[in-house]
Amino acid sequence: MNYKAYLVESGKRMLHKGLTVETWGNLSVQDPETGLVYLTPSAMPYDSISEDDVVVMREDGTLVEGTRKPTVECGMHLGILRSRPGIHAVIHTHPIYSLVFAVQHRDIPPIIDEAAQIFGGTVHTAEYALPGSAELAENVQKALGPNGMACLLANHGAVCLGKDMEQAFRVCTVLEMTAQVYQMALTTGTPQQISQQNVDYMKDFMEHHYGQGK
Ligand SMILES: [Zn+2]
Numbered sequence: 001m002n003y004k005a006y007l008v009e010s011g012k013r014m015l016h017k018g019l020t021v022e023t024w025g026n027l028s029v030q031d032p033e034t035g036l037v038y039l040t041p042s043a044m045p046y047d048s049i050s051e052d053d054v055v056v057m058r059e060d061g062t063l064v065e066g067t068r069k070p071t072v073e074c075g076m077h078l079g080i081l082r083s084r085p086g087i088h089a090v091i092h093t094h095p096i097y098s099l100v101f102a103v104q105h106r107d108i109p110p111i112i113d114e115a116a117q118i119f120g121g122t123v124h125t126a127e128y129a130l131p132g133s134a135e136l137a138e139n140v141q142k143a144l145g146p147n148g149m150a151c152l153l154a155n156h157g158a159v160c161l162g163k164d165m166e167q168a169f170r171v172c173t174v175l176e177m178t179a180q181v182y183q184m185a186l187t188t189g190t191p192q193q194i195s196q197q198n199v200d201y202m203k204d205f206m207e208h209h210y211g212q213g214k
Helices: 003-016 074-083 096-102 113-119 134-144 165-188 196-208
Strands: 026-030 037-039 055-057 063-065 089-093 150-153 157-162
Touching: 003 026, 003 037, 003 089, 003 165, 026 074, 037 074, 055 074, 074 089, 074 134, 074 157, 089 165, 096 150, 096 157, 096 165, 113 165, 113 196, 134 150, 134 157, 150 165, 157 165
Parallel strands: none
Antiparallel strands: 026 037, 026 089, 037 055, 055 063, 089 157, 150 157
16 A cells, blocks of 8 residues: 555545644554554645655654654654554544534543444543643543543644544544534533443444444
């Protein structure tokens, strides 16, 4: 697979799905075979990024290829990829409805079946730290926990993980949809949570039985 082309396309997809604005947000994808990580460059418009702008690094931060400065959240991406062996894609977004809760430092509970299936529980908000700081990378890891697929970043955005880029995008889509429903439900009434027993059942079903041929 051409991971550089895949990353360039994924940046455009993030922008045009409305998951961020302008040059904010960033993405990484890892080749599970070589372990190499492909990162978006810092502060470049997604529609203008070409394969030559992609920065290639090892998990430990060693530069392998690229002339651009990598995303300022490079440390956060690499930290997640190092600590989660099954995870090979990280998307950091600035989506509106998720931000409604991130600015209030509030978590998002599993109020719809999709959220239960994807997150298996509450999506937590990482404590505030400056963008690009080692402290933010640490706070994100804490909010994700050992198995989390997404978290919010206080006053900033969201981080979504996947075993590949497709799954990471699914996580982003479900997070933003859940946040939108939660916001609308809170303004019109009282959202009811799904029992943990049913959440656990759906998460397990999604991981082991859902899909063709499982
Ligand atoms: Zn950001």
